[in-house]
Amino acid sequence: MLPAYPLCRRCVLRDPSFFATLVFVVAKDLSIFVFYFILLKYNLTNETYTSDMMSSFPAAPRMTVMDMLGASLYITFFPLLIDFCLVSWIQKTLTKNSKSNVPAFLLLGIVLHLPIILFWIFMNSQGAIILNTASKIGLLASMPFAGFFWMIVNLKPIPKAV
Numbered sequence: 001m002l003p004a005y006p007l008c009r010r011c012v013l014r015d016p017s018f019f020a021t022l023v024f025v026v027a028k029d030l031s032i033f034v035f036y037f038i039l040l041k042y043n044l045t046n047e048t049y050t051s052d053m054m055s056s057f058p059a060a061p062r063m064t065v066m067d068m069l070g071a072s073l074y075i076t077f078f079p080l081l082i083d084f085c086l087v088s089w090i091q092k093t094l095t096k097n098s099k100s101n102v103p104a105f106l107l108l109g110i111v112l113h114l115p116i117i118l119f120w121i122f123m124n125s126q127g128a129i130i131l132n133t134a135s136k137i138g139l140l141a142s143m144p145f146a147g148f149f150w151m152i153v154n155l156k157p158i159p160k161a162v
Contacts, residue, residue: 020153021091025084028113028146032120033072035145036138037063045133053132079119086115102151109150110143117143 040048040060047053048060063071073080090112117139124131131139 017091018088021088022084024109024112024146024150024153025080025087027149028109028142029076029080029083029116030069030072031145031149032116032138032142033075034068034138035141036135037068037071039134039137041068045137047132047134076116079116083116083119087112090115102155105151105154106147109147112150113143113146 037060039045040053040057041063043049043061053060059067094108094111120129120131120135120139123129
């Protein structure tokens with residue numbers, strides 16, 4: 001006998017929270033390096049024209065927005081996949097009894113951003129990457145962005161009083 005509901009109705013791809021989580025993870029992870037590239041493009045940390053930066057990344061001052069997004073996606077592709085799995089798991093455990101007020105959503109967005117921050121700090125401690133001033137500022141600037149973006153993606157509109 002066939003089940004009452006086909007399997008595709010239970011598919012995770014039809015769940016609206018799946019797409020909200022996916023959009024959140026992609027936006028917050030790409031924001032780290034977009035902030036980093038903006039800081040380098042406009043030389044806001046006085047690191048763009050140092051000898052180390054010019055030898056390893058001479059095209060930083062000439063980057064366009066599409067270059068920034070493409071480079072961010074290239075750098076964060078595999079960490080993004082791992083972060084999506086972690087955020088989905090953390091989201092399911094933390095949002096069971098969550099309230100739908102603005103500070104709770106803002107804080108939850110920042111908490112859901114911590115795994116990728118800790119990943120980049122771990123990679124720095126192992127010597128795989130070197131976090132310069134611009135990348136540290138990019139990591140810090142992406143935290144409130146993650147909180148606000150989580151809030152935008154998940155807050156329901158307030159019903160109008162009749």
